[in-house]
Amino acid sequence: MSGKGPVKQATRERVELAIQRLSYSPSASARSLRTARTMLLGVLVPDLANPVFVPFLRGVQHVAQKEGYSVLVVDVQRSVEVERRALDRLLELRVDALILGGNARDPARIIQLRRTGMTVADASAGGRGERPLIPELEAPGTVAMCEAFAALGHVRVGYVTASGGLGGTGRRRWALIQRRSQELGMGLEQIRVTRGATPDAAALVLGGAVRRARGVTALICSTLGLAPTVLRGLSFAGLQIPSDCSLATYGDSDWAAAHRPAISGVTMDLFEVATMMTQQVLGNIAGRQVDAEVLPEPARFILRESVALPPTC
Amino acid sequence: MSGKGPVKQATRERVELAIQRLSYSPSASARSLRTARTMLLGVLVPDLANPVFVPFLRGVQHVAQKEGYSVLVVDVQRSVEVERRALDRLLELRVDALILGGNARDPARIIQLRRTGMTVADASAGGRGERPLIPELEAPGTVAMCEAFAALGHVRVGYVTASGGLGGTGRRRWALIQRRSQELGMGLEQIRVTRGATPDAAALVLGGAVRRARGVTALICSTLGLAPTVLRGLSFAGLQIPSDCSLATYGDSDWAAAHRPAISGVTMDLFEVATMMTQQVLGNIAGRQVDAEVLPEPARFILRESVALPPTC
DNA sequence: CTGAAAGCGCTTACAG
DNA sequence: CTGAAAGCGCTTACAG
Numbered sequence: 001m002s003g004k005g006p007v008k009q010a011t012r013e014r015v016e017l018a019i020q021r022l023s024y025s026p027s028a029s030a031r032s033l034r035t036a037r038t039m040l041l042g043v044l045v046p047d048l049a050n051p052v053f054v055p056f057l058r059g060v061q062h063v064a065q066k067e068g069y070s071v072l073v074v075d076v077q078r079s080v081e082v083e084r085r086a087l088d089r090l091l092e093l094r095v096d097a098l099i100l101g102g103n104a105r106d107p108a109r110i111i112q113l114r115r116t117g118m119t120v121a122d123a124s125a126g127g128r129g130e131r132p133l134i135p136e137l138e139a140p141g142t143v144a145m146c147e148a149f150a151a152l153g154h155v156r157v158g159y160v161t162a163s164g165g166l167g168g169t170g171r172r173r174w175a176l177i178q179r180r181s182q183e184l185g186m187g188l189e190q191i192r193v194t195r196g197a198t199p200d201a202a203a204l205v206l207g208g209a210v211r212r213a214r215g216v217t218a219l220i221c222s223t224l225g226l227a228p229t230v231l232r233g234l235s236f237a238g239l240q241i242p243s244d245c246s247l248a249t250y251g252d253s254d255w256a257a258a259h260r261p262a263i264s265g266v267t268m269d270l271f272e273v274a275t276m277m278t279q280q281v282l283g284n285i286a287g288r289q290v291d292a293e294v295l296p297e298p299a300r301f302i303l304r305e306s307v308a309l310p311p312t313c
Numbered sequence: 314m315s316g317k318g319p320v321k322q323a324t325r326e327r328v329e330l331a332i333q334r335l336s337y338s339p340s341a342s343a344r345s346l347r348t349a350r351t352m353l354l355g356v357l358v359p360d361l362a363n364p365v366f367v368p369f370l371r372g373v374q375h376v377a378q379k380e381g382y383s384v385l386v387v388d389v390q391r392s393v394e395v396e397r398r399a400l401d402r403l404l405e406l407r408v409d410a411l412i413l414g415g416n417a418r419d420p421a422r423i424i425q426l427r428r429t430g431m432t433v434a435d436a437s438a439g440g441r442g443e444r445p446l447i448p449e450l451e452a453p454g455t456v457a458m459c460e461a462f463a464a465l466g467h468v469r470v471g472y473v474t475a476s477g478g479l480g481g482t483g484r485r486r487w488a489l490i491q492r493r494s495q496e497l498g499m500g501l502e503q504i505r506v507t508r509g510a511t512p513d514a515a516a517l518v519l520g521g522a523v524r525r526a527r528g529v530t531a532l533i534c535s536t537l538g539l540a541p542t543v544l545r546g547l548s549f550a551g552l553q554i555p556s557d558c559s560l561a562t563y564g565d566s567d568w569a570a571a572h573r574p575a576i577s578g579v580t581m582d583l584f585e586v587a588t589m590m591t592q593q594v595l596g597n598i599a600g601r602q603v604d605a606e607v608l609p610e611p612a613r614f615i616l617r618e619s620v621a622l623p624p625t626c
Numbered sequence: 627c628t629g630a631a632a633g634c635g636c637t638t639a640c641a642g
Numbered sequence: 643c644t645g646a647a648a649g650c651g652c653t654t655a656c657a658g
Contacts, residue, residue: 023429028405029345030651033634038342048371058361061388065395070402073386075374082378089383092341116336228567235573254509254541255568260548343635346650
């Protein structure tokens with residue numbers, strides 16, 4: 001009972017060991033200090049309130065945790081200052097890699113980081129030879145949408161954006177829409193609506209664009225988050241979709257599909273994009289050679305009831 | 314030019330220092346090893362695909378980063394196993410505190426953690442004397458909703474849940490709805506619909522519940538994510554809201570408000586809940602005495618067009 | 627194969 | 643006030 005036979009003692013030791021283990025847990029700090037690896041991944045997103053970044057974050061989280069990595073997420077709230085501090089902190093934390101979900105506020109900092117040897121994957125912009133993944137994947141969807149409008153006979157399209165400037169991805173997309181519209185002989189204009197604007201405020205802007213002589217016959221919403229504001233604005237203005245004006249949006253969701261009329265959209269699987277990016281990043285830092293040429297599915301245009309023939313005048 | 318005057322040398326040293334600083338960044342691992350503080354916060358959410366956890370995560374992120382803390386987020390995907398591993402890892406990382414956005418898969422583990430001195434804040438369940446924050450805040454909204462239905466003359470209500478069991482919050486809520494309905498003289502039944510079910514599958518279940526003799530005249534959707542499925546099911550079944558059946562949901566969003574008819578809902582500000590929880594947690598571990606009695610706004614019931622008089626038979 | 631030592635980069639208490 | 647030393651808890655190379 002108190003250390004007699006040698007076997008009994010061994011047993012007791014094992015038990016004690018097991019008991020200790022119940023609370024013992026090796027210190028990651030100590031290990032990292034020694035090994036110079038933290039098994040930490042930093043993920044920067046411009047704005048978690050924007051729903052496109054949620055599946056992205058889920059994708060990163062998903063593969064990271066399967067590989068034993070933990071993810072530090074920071075919502076930079078579209079602020080250079082917050083991004084700067086976050087990057088400083090992530091570097092102190094010695095993250096093994098950085099994943100950017102959207103355009104960096106300070107791109108110069110990013111290329112500088114790369115120069116120091118930090119692995120950083122950027123979903124939206126391509127630094128030094130790397131291709132901008134998301135814009136590239138999105139392009140086929142944009143083209144398909146433009147072609148669908150043209151095929152139905154639309155002659156003038158309005159691209160609705162939230163007030164505030166476009167980021168790198170936004171500018172690339174706008175350039176593509178411009179080019180495609182022109183080739184297809186459609187007029188194009190940009191319409192600014194404040195996200196979360198009151199229905200009457202949105203109605204004023206949208207009603208004006210649709211109702212004036214030679215007004216737009218179709219609207220493209222630049223982001224899914226803006227769509228409800230646009231829908232309420234149109235509804236308030238007394239405009240019917242699609243008889244008075246067709247509507248499509250970037251992004252898709254169950255709500256867009258459940259809406260009557262169901263809303264068309266350009267959509268791609270950001271979860272999958274994040275998954276593949278993260279796998280590649282983790283492969284890189286493990287020194288594995290990953291075949292970079294397996295790309296996620298490109299974006300598609302989902303045609304639903306909200307896009308139809310233009311009104312006959 | 315090469316170390317002549319003492320002043321010049323001092324200047325050069327400053328310059329060299331500044332240059333070095335450009336790449337120097339103190340090691341968080343080393344510091345943590347010494348100080349036994351990591352400035353790390355672990356956040357566990359049951360499922361990031363459930364939109365209620367996104368504002369919650371944003372709230373935590375927001376105050377954490379203002380206070381210099383970084384947040385490790387893990388989506389446990391409703392799996393005990395994933396949760397277990399995540400907790401092990403977060404403990405190795407020596408997070409200064411743990412924040413649970415939803416019910417833990419393994420509550421015993423949590424109370425054990427608390428016993429070892431770990432600070433853990435749980436939004437959905439209260440361990441040992443702490444009150445379950447979210448259920449408590451949600452209750453007034455549930456009551457208001459039940460009363461609204463009763464006041465309009467509804468006699469039988471269906472509570473639509475996703476297939477799969479209820480968690481702690483779900484059970485508490487169900488118990489409250491049961492009690493309130495009974496007190497108000499309304500019948501109640503639970504209806505199970507698979508999230509993401511095809512419209513015809515959902516239509517079968519919902520149509521049956523509404524159309525049969527003495528069927529339900531109103532539906533409550535247990536979570537916002539399920540609402541689109543219910544909407545499409547009702548639409549497929551040829552049922553009009555609210556003339557054939559009223560509809561309310563837990564949660565609210567721009568899409569719910571933009572839907573025609575606009576969807577009623579029980580809603581509260583999870584961003585604010587997370588904000589206050591996190592402030593309290595950080596205050597605790599800093600040894601500050603925070604007044605725990607400032608509570609976030611409780612949930613409200615937003616009455617919109619989707620809830621109206623029951624059909625007259 | 628086992629065991630003691632060195633060292634990762636900080637902070638903190640202590641000596642000068 | 644400044645500076646050298648000890649030590650946080652690991653891993654890894656090295657000696658026995």
